[in-house]
Amino acid sequence: FPAMSAAVVAAAARSTLRPPSLQTLLEGTPESATVPYTSSSGADSESKTADKSSLTRKLKHDVIEGVNQLIQEIAGCHEQIAEQAIEHIHQNEVILTLGSSRTVLEFLCAAKEKKRSFRVFVAEGAPRYQGHLLAKELVARGLQTTVITDSAVFAMISRVNMVIIGAHAVMANGGVIGPVGVNMAALAAQKHAVPFVVLAGSHKLCPLYPHNPEVLLNELRSPSELLDFGEFSDCLDFGAGSGSLQVVNPTFDYVPPNLVSLFITDTGGHNPSYMYRLIADYYSADDLVM
């Protein structure tokens, strides 16, 4: 199998530069036919029972270690991002935010702890009203907060120095999947030349390219958050020629990379055009489904 062995060689070479991918880990143990995620090399060989069990144990150990590392990274990313807050938030600034992100909360509180005084406008983020949650947390930590409706984002953007949001996911082109309504804020920020900053831990990086992000990467929630079930039943009488009623309640919004000024990750601040390099760092090429 010349093609397979070439792949194995290439994978071995790559693994010296980057963390090993699951595929390389498994390709390195062709004898363990009992492992469920066997690579497609499918090399036939005899397996000695003692060898097999020790190899399986080593494999399990490596995988568990990898997962633990990931958990630690996710838990620690808030601190590393919050450390950079002091460079970006200055005295007497006004910050606008949407939705409720723990990263944003820690970021703003870190700036406050370093004695910067600033105020925060929080857009309420209907129909989930996550903005209310964030406002409650911010007030509990002593930050001056004002809650505004989502419709007032354009009206208030001229009074704001910076827009900071947390991302749900960051795509391979530098685009952002965020809570619904962020695209509106990003467009308004561009019109008024207000920096649009996205906070994202490196575990949020996604190697997919968004071809039709509104539809493919979105999730539609229950219409009952917008309209009560019984409210419109009196006018929806199909026999008598009334119109049909549909309700659209998406969870996420896509922001194209040209609207994002800066990404702040646990490795520092980056341009949207640089995000594909970070993805290459964290994902081995073998694990990406092309």
Added chain:
Amino acid sequence: MHPAVYKVGLQYLSWDISGGNARCIAMLQAFQEVVKDYSTPPEKTLNRDMTAQISSYVSFLIECRPLSISMGNAIRFVKNRIAKLPITLSESEAKASLHSDIEHGDVLLAYGSSTVIEMVLVHAHELRKKFRVFVVDSRPKLQGQLLLRRLIKRGINCTYTHITAISYIMHQVTKVFLGASSVFSNGTVYSRVGTACVAMVANAFRVPVLVCCEAYKFHEKVQLDYSKCSNELGDPNAISKVHGREDINYLNGLTNNAKLKFLNLMYDATPSDYISMIITDYGMVPPTSVPVIVREYQKEHLLQSSKIVI
């Protein structure tokens, strides 16, 4: 205090009447009652005395709720024509110029609840044009639900969504229809808060934005600021409490906290570069033609009122 004016004032206070046209009509009807019941006191002239009375009623209405710009224009018009009180809505003219705008198979977006937009959509539906409407709503008034109800009853297929989701739906929309409270001389459209957001996103997706506004709402004022200038503040409690959703109670008990404030803006201003066309009873005009219409309108009414004096 005339009981009709008192009644209208209370209706404004409790938001029973809302919307530029409705408020204007209610006020003018109240003034009709005033004129009917009026009798000139001895040793006073009708013109001066009635004008004084009207001014005092207007100050009472301002106490109840700040005047909309259309009402300001209407009051000035009334004062100019104290002898007659016409209601200046040329519905048939507006409708005639509008029906050619909606094409077959269009997908339209309507924001909030505007009587003019509703008339336009219903009229087009009666002409058997097949189209869909996205009704976009926003907090805290949720007035889009009123429009939605009326459109569905007429048989128009609607999709209802919140303003946060406009980026999601905008790629399906062919035209956006917006109502206005007023249009300023630099082409800025002054309307319900959220209109600017809708116009901006429509612009980003290359969807034409059509503003339907009667000519009497035009104003010679110019405004650059989009929020703080001559705006109106609503009840802050309307933001902290969500009507109909008792599970959203995160901010209960925090309303008196010094660190937490609520901002409930009623209006916002949309810059003229987001507007493709303004549809008035004088026809379809670009936003740059607004000062021309304001001037012509004033001239026309000066001419008419001068005829009466003679």
